[in-house]
Amino acid sequence: MKKIYGSAAEALDGLLHDGMFIAAGGFGLCGIPELLLAAIKDAGTKDLTFASNNAGVDDFGIGILLQTRQVKKMISSYVGENAEFMRQYLSGELELEFNPQGTLAERMRAGGCGIPGFYTKTGVGTVIAEGKEHKEFNDQTYILERGIVADLSIVKAWKADETGNLIFRKTARNFNPPAAMCGKVCVVEVEEIVPTGSLEPDHIHLPGIYVHRIIQGEHEKRIEQRTTRKREDA
Amino acid sequence: MPWDRNQMAERAAQELEDGMYVNLGIGIPTLVANYVGDKDITLQSENGMLGMGPFPFEGEEDADLINAGKQTITELNRTAYFDSATSFGMIRGGKIAAAILGAMEVSETGDLANWMIPGKLVKGMGGAMDLVAGVGRVIVIMDHTNKHGDSKLLKECTLPLTGKAVVDRIITNLGVLDVTHKGLHIAELAPGVTREDMIAATEAAIV
Numbered sequence: 001m002k003k004i005y006g007s008a009a010e011a012l013d014g015l016l017h018d019g020m021f022i023a024a025g026g027f028g029l030c031g032i033p034e035l036l037l038a039a040i041k042d043a044g045t046k047d048l049t050f051a052s053n054n055a056g057v058d059d060f061g062i063g064i065l066l067q068t069r070q071v072k073k074m075i076s077s078y079v080g081e082n083a084e085f086m087r088q089y090l091s092g093e094l095e096l097e098f099n100p101q102g103t104l105a106e107r108m109r110a111g112g113c114g115i116p117g118f119y120t121k122t123g124v125g126t127v128i129a130e131g132k133e134h135k136e137f138n139d140q141t142y143i144l145e146r147g148i149v150a151d152l153s154i155v156k157a158w159k160a161d162e163t164g165n166l167i168f169r170k171t172a173r174n175f176n177p178p179a180a181m182c183g184k185v186c187v188v189e190v191e192e193i194v195p196t197g198s199l200e201p202d203h204i205h206l207p208g209i210y211v212h213r214i215i216q217g218e219h220e221k222r223i224e225q226r227t228t229r230k231r232e233d234a
Numbered sequence: 235m236p237w238d239r240n241q242m243a244e245r246a247a248q249e250l251e252d253g254m255y256v257n258l259g260i261g262i263p264t265l266v267a268n269y270v271g272d273k274d275i276t277l278q279s280e281n282g283m284l285g286m287g288p289f290p291f292e293g294e295e296d297a298d299l300i301n302a303g304k305q306t307i308t309e310l311n312r313t314a315y316f317d318s319a320t321s322f323g324m325i326r327g328g329k330i331a332a333a334i335l336g337a338m339e340v341s342e343t344g345d346l347a348n349w350m351i352p353g354k355l356v357k358g359m360g361g362a363m364d365l366v367a368g369v370g371r372v373i374v375i376m377d378h379t380n381k382h383g384d385s386k387l388l389k390e391c392t393l394p395l396t397g398k399a400v401v402d403r404i405i406t407n408l409g410v411l412d413v414t415h416k417g418l419h420i421a422e423l424a425p426g427v428t429r430e431d432m433i434a435a436t437e438a439a440i441v
Contacts, residue, residue, distance in 0.1 A: 027281040027282070027300075027304075027318070028281075028300065028304040029297075029304070030281070030297065030298060030300050030304070031298065053318070076358060077358050077359060077360050077361065078357055078358035078359070078360040079357060079358050080355075080357030080358065081304075086355055098356075098358050098359060100359055100361070100362075100363035100364045101280065101318070101322065101359075101360050101361035101364055102280075102318075102319075102321070102322025102323075102325055102326055102361060102364030102368075103322075103363075103364065105317075105318035105319040105321070105322050106319055106322060106323075106326075108319065109319035120326060120367070121326070121367040121368065122326065122363050122364045122367040122368065123363050123367070124367065124397075124398060125345075125395055125397065125398025125399075126363060126394065126395045126396065126397065126398070127394055127395075128359075128363060158298075168315075168317075169298045170283075170296065170298040170299045170309070170315055171279070171281050171282050171283050171298060171299055171300055171301075171315060172297075172298040173282055173315055173316065173317050174281050174282050174317060174318050175317070175318045176317065177317040177319070178317060178318060178319040205317075221297035221298070222297065223295060223297045223300075223306060224300070224304040225300070225303065225304045225305040225306065226295055226306055227289045227290075227295075227305040227306050227307070228289050228290055228291060228292040228293075228294075228295060228306070229288060229289045229290070229291060229292075230291075230292070231291050231292070
């Protein structure tokens with residue numbers, strides 16, 4: 001089965017519909033599926049719900065879909081870097097469901113693993129626990145969180161082979177594997193597609209079983225907070 | 235003289251023991267890394283890294299290598315990378331020995347509020363709720379009072395909670411306090427600060 005497509009638009013062809021639920025990888029602007037987000041903007045798909053740790057910045061990442069009002073709801077842990085997001089949220093145009101970061105990651109992982117719910121201590125006694133089932137285990141209180149299954153996953157990896165086995169690079173891995181796992185269909189963008197057989201099987205981070213379509217492209221990979229030290233400090 | 239922010243960070247570094255895996259929050263907690271000395275401490279960054287190194291030299295920034303504050307950083311020879319679900323698995327699973335975090339308010343029962351002020355812009359809790367619920371020991375570093383001079387150590391938190399009964403120890407500019415089942419216990423006073431000064435500056439019960 002051929003998984004490699006020529007462009008982000010081709011790879012998304014037939015997968016997009018208004019009102020759909022998309023899980024996206026990335027942390028801040030690190031490891032975000034920037035080519036697929038741009039293609040979704042061009043496609044004009046509306047009323048999207050995104051499970052994504054962050055919402056990008058005004059002109060990059062999911063932020064570009066906020067500018068075009070394509071997003072109906074965000075499920076995120078932190079959205080502090082985006083003025084347009086705040087404007088739409090405060091005016092009631094955008095729904096927001098805050099999830100603790102680890103709960104969001106585990107909801108994706110669990111959903112992809114066929115686990116519809118799990119109990120966690122995270123958020124007990126806070127607003128996050130309101131309305132959720134509480135249960136005692138060994139004299140500790142836990143709350144029930146639900147697994148996420150998305151209509152579509154969009155993910156960024158470093159390298160893929162032709163069968164979709166993926167390798168990520170440094171902290172750009174972040175939410176990409178759990179996001180990939182939780183989608184009914186998963187489209188991945190990579191910096192390089194290499195011939196099948198050229199990746200060391202022991203070094204695969206995410207097996208191709210989770211990956212349905214792959215594109216290769218040039219990435220801007222914008223840096224959000226450029227922090228450095230002077231050489232003389234060393 | 236009460237401690238300044240660097241001295242608070244230096245005091246917090248004394249909480250860390252050889253071999254510990256530790257998560258440092260944003261702000262003053264980040265400064266703690268400057269004072270660990272010869273101790274073998276591995277820093278976790280919850281976006282998916284153990285063994286966090288210092289900022290890169292100018293020109294060597296890597297967009298694929300950032301910390302949880304989205305700042306460019308470097309790796310060490312011990313560094314390991316992993317995905318977010320694995321990262322919070324080790325946090326939730328109690329594998330991280332300690333987290334050192336900032337706070338807006340702490341209650342005498344160890345409730346922590348550090349993520350949201352109602353009526354102001356809400357940015358989100360990020361990984362803070364997971365950290366305080368999961369790590370072995372939660373150490374808070376914060377100023378003892380707010381900019382109006384009001385105690386940040388309260389009988390009950392007024393702000394939405396990050397976690398309930400989660401804080402173990404609080405390091406402020408006035409000293410070190412432990413959360414006990416009866417109230418806050420003064421473990422140490424900053425130089426020149428008396429027990430009476432500490433009690434006068436604190437709304438929470440001190441035992």
